[in-house]
Amino acid sequence: MKVLFITKPFIIEPLGIMYLSAAAKAAGHKTDLARISDDLNKKIDEFKPDIVAYSLMTGDQDLYxxxxxxxxxxHQFLSVFGGPHPTFFPELINEDGVDIVCRGEGEQxxxxxxxxxxxSEDIVQLENFTIKINGRINQNGMRPLANLDSLPFPDREIVNQFPEIRNEPIKHL
Structure with a gap:
C-alpha cells in the first residue's frame, strides 16, 4: 500500500506521522509526506497513494x-483522519469525505x-477505528497500548526532504 501523509507546514518534526511512517515501512508499505502548501495534486498524481492520511489537532479540522x-x-483514495482531534471527537466520521477515523495510538x-x-480483507471490525463504508458507520473498541519498546524509531527520512527540518542546527537522534 502507498500512504501519503498530509500536514500543515511545520517548524518541528511531526513525530506522530514519523512513527506511523516507520511502522508502515517496517511492514513493507510505502509512505510519503506533503505539506498543505505543496502542490498536492501533482504529489498525488506522481505518488498515486491508496490512502491519504491526516493528523489533526482541534482547530484544524475544517482546514483538513x-x-x-x-x-x-x-483523485480516488481512502481518507484516514487521526491525531488528537479525531481521538476525542470520532464523530468527525460523519463529515463528507471522511472514510476512517483512527482513535488513540495508531502505530499497530x-x-x-x-x-x-x-x-482486500474486511476492515470493519478493526480496533481503534471508526469506519464508514457505504454510509454505514461502525465504531470499534480500543486495543491495549503497545509496548513502546516494540515500536520502530521514527522515520526521519520522510521529513529530511524538507530543508527546514534537514538544515536544522540541532540534530535529532
Whole structure:
C-alpha cells in the first residue's frame, strides 16, 4: 500500500506521522509526506497513494476536511483522519469525505489497516477505528497500548526532504 501523509507546514518534526511512517515501512508499505502548501495534486498524481492520511489537532479540522474534499474531486483514495482531534471527537466520521477515523495510538492499528486493505480483507471490525463504508458507520473498541519498546524509531527520512527540518542546527537522534 502507498500512504501519503498530509500536514500543515511545520517548524518541528511531526513525530506522530514519523512513527506511523516507520511502522508502515517496517511492514513493507510505502509512505510519503506533503505539506498543505505543496502542490498536492501533482504529489498525488506522481505518488498515486491508496490512502491519504491526516493528523489533526482541534482547530484544524475544517482546514483538513476542505482540503480532503477538494482533493477527492479529482483523485480516488481512502481518507484516514487521526491525531488528537479525531481521538476525542470520532464523530468527525460523519463529515463528507471522511472514510476512517483512527482513535488513540495508531502505530499497530494503522499497520493492521494497511495490511488488510492490501489483501482486500474486511476492515470493519478493526480496533481503534471508526469506519464508514457505504454510509454505514461502525465504531470499534480500543486495543491495549503497545509496548513502546516494540515500536520502530521514527522515520526521519520522510521529513529530511524538507530543508527546514534537514538544515536544522540541532540534530535529532
Amino acid at each position: 476536511l476542505d482540503l480532503n474534499n477538494s482533493l477527492r474531486r479529482t 492499528a494503522f499497520v493492521e489497516l494497511l495490511n488488510k486493505q492490501e489483501k
